[in-house]
Amino acid sequence: MHLEYRILWFEDQIENIRPYQFNISNAISRLGFNPKIETREVIAGAKDPLVDLPSSRDIDLVIMDFKLGGGYDGASLAKRLKVTYRDTDMVFYSSESPRDLRRLIFEQDIDGVFCFHRTTLSDRTIGLVQSQLRKMLDLNHMRGIVMAATSDLDQAMIECLERIQPLINSDDKGEFIRGIGAKVSGSLRSKADQIDRLVEKGRLDKLLREPSFGAALRLSILQDEIAKISDRISEVHLVERLALYRDEVIGPRNDFAHRRAILENNQLVLEGRDQPFTQDSMITLRLKLLSHFDNLSGLISLLAELSDLPAGQASEVLQEIKEDLIDAIINPDG
Numbered sequence: 129m130h131l132e133y134r135i136l137w138f139e140d141q142i143e144n145i146r147p148y149q150f151n152i153s154n155a156i157s158r159l160g161f162n163p164k165i166e167t168r169e170v171i172a173g174a175k176d177p178l179v180d181l182p183s184s185r186d187i188d189l190v191i192m193d194f195k196l197g198g199g200y201d202g203a204s205l206a207k208r209l210k211v212t213y214r215d216t217d218m219v220f221y222s223s224e225s226p227r228d229l230r231r232l233i234f235e236q237d238i239d240g241v242f243c244f245h246r247t248t249l250s251d252r253t254i255g256l257v258q259s260q261l262r263k264m265l266d267l268n269h270m271r272g273i274v275m276a277a278t279s280d281l282d283q284a285m286i287e288c289l290e291r292i293q294p295l296i297n298s299d300d301k302g303e304f305i306r307g308i309g310a311k312v313s314g315s316l317r318s319k320a321d322q323i324d325r326l327v328e329k330g331r332l333d334k335l336l337r338e339p340s341f342g343a344a345l346r347l348s349i350l351q352d353e354i355a356k357i358s359d360r361i362s363e364v365h366l367v368e369r370l371a372l373y374r375d376e377v378i379g380p381r382n383d384f385a386h387r388r389a390i391l392e393n394n395q396l397v398l399e400g401r402d403q404p405f406t407q408d409s410m411i412t413l414r415l416k417l418l419s420h421f422d423n424l425s426g427l428i429s430l431l432a433e434l435s436d437l438p439a440g441q442a443s444e445v446l447q448e449i450k451e452d453l454i455d456a457i458i459n460p461d462g
């Protein structure tokens with residue numbers, strides 16, 4: 129999921145940095161990203177802190193204390209880290225002055241390191257993260273985020289449908305399959321009729337921009353099946369949130385996939401839409417996508433409980449699915 133911002137943090141006194149981590153995580157969340165902070169404790173007797181490092185693709189920022197335990201020198205450890213995270217920004221902090229820290233980094237011949245005093249660590253790191261994430265406000269980057277996130281949400285929707293089938297038709301799987309087939313074929317016939325009417329009217333503009341069908345139909349089917357077991361759904365808010373999926377996920381996904389970006393009154397908009405792209409509107413969209421990830425995860429776990437399946441396995445789909453954009457390119461409406 130490309131809505132995560134991932135930090136790898138090295139420190140020898142973990143409890144002392146909790147307030148900093150709390151402030152930084154909150155700031156990242158307010159920007160519409162999901163903060164993931166992996167903290168590595170560097171103390172005497174512990175294993176080498178650089179063992180089993182995450183891939184450089186999986187880390188957006190490295191944060192390291194200068195004064196570490198276990199005989200480790202922060203500057204020399206930072207130099208070793210830069211071999212793996214050559215192009216990853218790094219924050220080096222201490223109660224020492226930033227000037228002294230920069231001298232230590234210079235002596236180690238390390239590039240791409242920001243030196244902050246401990247008292248300003250939260251504010252300076254938040255400023256750095258905000259600077260990094262400004263590129264996410266660019267339309268083309270946002271297209272990629274929306275397409276990748278909604279592709280994962282599509283897979284979660286399919287997982288819900290797979291898990292609800294035994295609850296509805298435990299004795300007749302064929303009935304469930306026939307029901308979906310009838311809706312898919314009916315939708316395709318209706319779509320074909322619409323296409324025929326566009327041809328008759330000579331609407332080449334509409335034909336060239338006609339999105340494919342899929343995500344909306346899956347949503348409709350899932351809502352219909354959930355209605356059949358509504359008396360067994362205790363967490364009503366999950367169903368209520370699902371009702372917003374069409375407007376908050378499918379709509380933006382189709383807009384980003386099919387509408388051309390243009391400038392109107394010196395503001396960037398998608399052709400046919402009046403809402404300009406601003407920092408606030410992009411944050412709002414990312415927060416909505418994250419909210420639907422959480423909602424579908426909760427729905428999958430609920431269906432698993434009703435089916436007497438392990439809830440942990442049911443929620444794994446949102447963690448394990450790493451779909452690329454092939455589905456979004458081939459079938460941009462789901």
